[in-house]
Amino acid sequence: MLALKRKPFHGGIHPTGHKELTANEATINSDEPQRVYLSLQQRNGVVLRSHVNVGDTIVKGQLIATGPNDMCVPLHAPINGVVDAIGPHVSAHPSGLKVNTLVIRGNGDPNWGIPHVPCDTSKLSPEEIIQRVLDAGIVGLGGAGFPSGMKLRFARQKQVHTLLLNGGECEPYLTCDDRLMRERAAEVAAGAALMVRAIGCSQGIIAIEDNKPASIDAMRSAISDRPQLSVQVVPSLYPMGSERHLIKAVTNQTVAPGQLSTEIGILVHNVATAQAVYEAVRYQRPLIRRIMTVSGGALEQPANINVAMGTLVSDVIAKCGGLKMEAGRLIAGGPMMGQVLPSPFVPIDKSIGGILALSKDEIRAEQSHDCVRCGRCVNACPMSLMPFQMAAHSRISDLDGARHFGLDHCLLCGACSYVCPSRIPLVQYFQHARSSLNAARTMERKSAQARQLTEARQARLHREAEAKKAAKAAKAARKPRKRTARTSTRTQRNTSNNTSSS
Numbered sequence: 001m002l003a004l005k006r007k008p009f010h011g012g013i014h015p016t017g018h019k020e021l022t023a024n025e026a027t028i029n030s031d032e033p034q035r036v037y038l039s040l041q042q043r044n045g046v047v048l049r050s051h052v053n054v055g056d057t058i059v060k061g062q063l064i065a066t067g068p069n070d071m072c073v074p075l076h077a078p079i080n081g082v083v084d085a086i087g088p089h090v091s092a093h094p095s096g097l098k099v100n101t102l103v104i105r106g107n108g109d110p111n112w113g114i115p116h117v118p119c120d121t122s123k124l125s126p127e128e129i130i131q132r133v134l135d136a137g138i139v140g141l142g143g144a145g146f147p148s149g150m151k152l153r154f155a156r157q158k159q160v161h162t163l164l165l166n167g168g169e170c171e172p173y174l175t176c177d178d179r180l181m182r183e184r185a186a187e188v189a190a191g192a193a194l195m196v197r198a199i200g201c202s203q204g205i206i207a208i209e210d211n212k213p214a215s216i217d218a219m220r221s222a223i224s225d226r227p228q229l230s231v232q233v234v235p236s237l238y239p240m241g242s243e244r245h246l247i248k249a250v251t252n253q254t255v256a257p258g259q260l261s262t263e264i265g266i267l268v269h270n271v272a273t274a275q276a277v278y279e280a281v282r283y284q285r286p287l288i289r290r291i292m293t294v295s296g297g298a299l300e301q302p303a304n305i306n307v308a309m310g311t312l313v314s315d316v317i318a319k320c321g322g323l324k325m326e327a328g329r330l331i332a333g334g335p336m337m338g339q340v341l342p343s344p345f346v347p348i349d350k351s352i353g354g355i356l357a358l359s360k361d362e363i364r365a366e367q368s369h370d371c372v373r374c375g376r377c378v379n380a381c382p383m384s385l386m387p388f389q390m391a392a393h394s395r396i397s398d399l400d401g402a403r404h405f406g407l408d409h410c411l412l413c414g415a416c417s418y419v420c421p422s423r424i425p426l427v428q429y430f431q432h433a434r435s436s437l438n439a440a441r442t443m444e445r446k447s448a449q450a451r452q453l454t455e456a457r458q459a460r461l462h463r464e465a466e467a468k469k470a471a472k473a474a475k476a477a478r479k480p481r482k483r484t485a486r487t488s489t490r491t492q493r494n495t496s497n498n499t500s501s502s
Helices: 126-135 148-157 176-183 185-199 213-222 243-251 271-283 313-319 376-380 387-395 399-404 415-419 426-501
Strands: 035-039 063-066 081-090 098-106 162-167 203-209 229-234 266-270 289-295 303-308 329-332 354-358
Touching (some): 126 271, 148 185, 176 185, 176 271, 185 213, 185 271, 229 243, 243 266, 266 271, 289 313, 313 354, 376 387, 376 415, 387 399, 387 426, 415 426
Parallel strands (some): 162 203, 203 229, 289 354
Antiparallel strands (some): 035 098, 081 098
16 A cells, blocks of 8 residues: 655645646747837835937847846846837736836847857856846846845855755746746756855755656756756645745654745755856856746646747737737736736846736636635644634734734735635735735834934924033133133223322
């Protein structure tokens, strides 16, 4: 009798994968788009400074915008062409917020405008590797969007001992990382080895879910001559792609709530990030394209496609044959943790790993009912929280109560919503509560800053008043001494005159 496989962490679910829609077809290379739309406002709210103006001719790979520091990744031109406009355009934010956007009209030339000659990476120092990653504008391609070069630098400072590459890809529908590992395994392995050198750690582990046998074989073959790298197979369990849960599954170590993985000596990156690092270090090519999954029941021809940054979602969908029916919902990312797109005319950015055009049947738009206290959400929660309690407090805007039951530690992974028999939109409650909590914290921070400024002003005015008072007192103290001296001189003169008269 076969032994039951132990779950690597509490909770987790097995959502329907739908990966067969795209997993077995080779990646499509998209043609150069006619126009790209590059947001000058990054996801952290920082606005980049454009180095080009309307009418300027630019070349593919050219640096066109930068931020104030290394925490803001630079922007490079993904196509050859002319700057057509710089102005407001709808972003991928669910609100449809318009942000300042640089629009480039392409000329159809697919060649790089800047030569990228391969170099001997063995001669590069760790800091040179990190700097090339920073210069290439690489962010975490797993969806977080944090500057990859800064993660490498922080990990080196923390003396991290293990690099963990996430090849789990547990979100339903998404298969772009799977195809990348099959088709570019050697580049992923080379990028991983460069990251290990940059960090100065002793090993790199590539974790892949057991439902991707072709990727497992490809990666094992690619690292056969790299003793510092290994492949570890993990169970296919959502949310295996979460950093803390992947670490638990691979190393059996626990990252405490509020703690960074680097505190226990582990740095987690995505396999797609490793491939981008290879391109950046070996050829000094900036990140201007990425492989993404375009799938869903409303799509005519689901596929994995290599697209230029700034391409409109509508153009990507058209490349996949368009829609065969009205999409019930457009999602950037996966169905569990992705964001609803406000329009098909938003541009792709570095953090978007998938576009889903879901049919009305796929979105399960069913009427929700009252909670029946079945406890399924508790069993499914990978953070061992009580989602039904958090939702009850969130619904009445009792933020302290929601925090008491773990709101700050919730991953917003959607596992609880998926298993809820009452179809309660639990994650939406948590997102709303988080937004309210963040707004309250922002107001509190602004109020604290205002109080500090007021107190500083009052202290300054008090010091100035005290200084004036002291100066006035000093002046007053000097005047009597002068009068006394004059009086003494006058008295002596009068005395002398009186003596003469006598």
